[in-house]
Amino acid sequence: MRTEAADSGRYTSKLWHDKDYPRIQILTVEGLLNGTERIDAPPQLNPFAMAARESSREKQTEML
Secondary structure (H helix, E strand, O other): OHHHHHHOOEEEEOOOOOEEEEOOOOOOHHHHHHOOOOOOOOOOOOOOOOOOOOOOOOOOOOOO
């Protein structure tokens, strides 16, 4: 299985300085939870911008 994963090739990220990443990675849940294994993938860009927080207005004290 590991040989087939290695034979699947690598992905080259143009955004991250042409770094290569394995196309198929065989990881275990135990290794991920223990922190002994980690997914080797390029960082994800957030396509959505955060909106600016609205400044708090003064409370209305009288009825108009």
